[in-house]
Amino acid sequence: MSNILRSLLHRLGAALIVMIGISMLIFAIARVMPGDPARIALGPNATAEQVAALRLERHLDAPLPVQYWEFVKSVATGDLGKSLYTNRPVTTDIAQFLPATLELVFVSGILMVLIGLPIGILSAHYRGRFPDHVGRLISLLGVCTPAFVWGVILQLVLGYFWGWFPIEGQLSQSVTAAPAVTGFMLVDMAIAGNGAGFLDALHHLILPALALAMSGLGQTARLTRSNMNEVYERPYVEMARAYGFPARRIATRYAFRPALIPTLTILGLEFAAMLGNAFLVEKVFGWPGLSRYGVEVILRKDLDAIVGTVLVIAAAFLIVNIIVDILVNIINPRIRLAAGRA
């Protein structure tokens, strides 16, 4: 068995244990929050009998371990329960709302890499000079300004005043959504061969994705810069310089690769964190995503939906972490070998 495969199995096993732990924790936490979920779900005018009937149907009066066992039995059959917020199966809700958030987060991730890394590389390359100052200012603003503030600023400036981008939503009013095949707007438009629709969806995606990416983008740029500066001071870079290698080759080949490892780890974490943190950006841009759904269900003490959403986001965290680990393994043979020995 190769080292990578063994490492992967090891991590998958650990991820499963983490998922069970998270499910128990969130199951318990959701149930100690104040308020009766049945009462909240049925609305203020429901009678006591109606509330009691719903409590019985959802096993809400049973002891916590019994409730958890019922939950585990349902999950084993692919049933995450029913949302009291939307009155639909939680799996239906997640299937509908997750693609919108994944699409947003994915494009944000791309923007983080495409903008953050070059800023970091340029800052390191021109250390202490004008491009470095501009790069650091951008990254600092990105890190210290919350995503929803970026959302409102971008919405006002680029959407409202200049009119370059739509203010909100996933599609223009006159564009009909493509039949849902994958649930991802861009992919479905592409499958339907609707070029104008694809561009319209992309046009709508840019502002929220950029607002969401700003913090991670700044983080990536700052980290890349400091890591590369550190690498620039290493003897082997000194040697490369002495050999007269071009500055660009030193930057991209010798300094960037080792500097990328911590950046990649942070990128992975940022990417996964965005799944949960996208709430305010989704709210500002009227984006029908899972993050917004997650917050709404918490406010309504929608037990099944809270557990379902948290499990999905936790799974995404674990998957992204595993992918990052594999990538780091590929980039750095020393880590790969160390993992194999372990």
Place this chain on the structure above:
Amino acid sequence: MTRFRATLLMAALSTTVLATAPAFAETVLRLDEVPVGEIDPAKATDYADSILMFNVYDTLVQPSAGKPGMDPMLAASWTVDGNVYTFTLRDDVKFHSGNPLTAEDVVYSYDRMIALGQGFSHLFAESVEKVEATDPKTVKFTLKGPFSPFLASLVRLPVVDSKLARSHQAEGKYGAFGDYSEAWLSANDAGSGAYVVESQNPQAETALAKFPGYFLGATPKSPDKVKFRYGLEASTVRALLAKGEHDIASQWLPPEVAKALAADDTMQLLTEVGTNVFYIKLNTAKAPLDDVHCRRALTYAFDYATAAKMIAVTDKVSLGNPANGPIPKGMLGSTTTVPDYAQDMEKAKAELAQCKYNPAETPLEISWIAEVPLEERFALLMQANFSQLGFKPEVKRVPWALFTEMVTKPETTPNISQISNSATTPDPDSLLFNTYHSSAKGTWQSPEYLEDAEVDKLLEAGRAETDPAKRQKIYEDLSQRLRDLAPTIYAYDQVAVFPARKAVTVPALSDDAHRYALSAFGFTFRDMEMAQ
């Protein structure tokens, strides 16, 4: 090369904009509400759900415009014989599927609502004994006893196309009815209303289109399509309205945003009155407010004029109108002959002198619901007002979920709590019975814990009497009794304010002759007019 690519991208994006620019003659109404938009009529509870219900489905009767009372809708006529209501259905009604309306559809809709036990089923569960289709066009409701608000309650029994719904039922716990088409009806419509659901995302948007075969017709300029959005942020709605990309904002926009929008020449403020109230509830089962004189003292000490200023949106439009009792003006039982409440510190002190408690020594807890920031300002106003009488009030922030638990026992219920209440039917019974009847204690509606035989008697008489004129008298007497007992400070009759573009005309939300005493019924899209 880079510049070329950038130009290409911008060109592509501009092409998208041009290609997607509206190039159609059909009118689209765009409005928003808080999520979710529930289209299953048996599960509707919130404002958004009600708007959907009233446009996608029809009911046997509908509220009269500009006056209390009910008009026929799906029912051509009805007779009342004791506790039996017999409705004759219209014969020109077709559902969106093309199926004709039958009495079986009404029975199915009723049975479904009761079986699911959600939404407004509580309006019928305790009062209706059985519902039968005596022939294809006649349906008979037999009540358990006299219950005159029943007719008004029927505005909450939307009629479902039973043939269509049953053709989509899945396996479920309701025997021959499977899942009662729960899964299908949460994403599709089976109505006969003026609008058809085109697509449904309960968290984002319901898209609707005008139903050409609607039996009551529609105004010629009524919107061809409706985009009903959920959960838009206030700043987003403001930007969209200003750009002409939205038509009617929800009532939940902060007043300062509504005020800023109203300053724009292209904007108007639509209002819904006569259906909602803002009650400041006094716990009559706990010291010091178990003494009627203490309660009256607070009623006189409350500064109604400052409260009115706090909720003013513009010089002409406010989130509340002065109140003179428990029933909002315009609803059956309200009166204009009684003066509105006003602060009177002399009377307050005189009442306090008769109260058996020393205000300085008795704790007075004023709660406000954490999710409603305006209530904090009211709590602070009360704190200032009641301090003048010598009380030492303590202001307490309570999340709604916690509040609903606190009110289940009189000893944990705050001395003073604030509640906005909406009439679920166009009948005062829906506001008052669950608040003041001694059997209705322990809910968010009844933190007063009122126990008064006279009030109980009048509330029961209001349910038993069928003559509207006599009911008017009963509710006037009840209002007077409640004014005397002062279990509640009637702060103001609530007004829902909706900033909107002038391009849309909504008579039911702007002209008193067209208003309905039923919350959300003003959003009947077929009565609206869009500028071309």
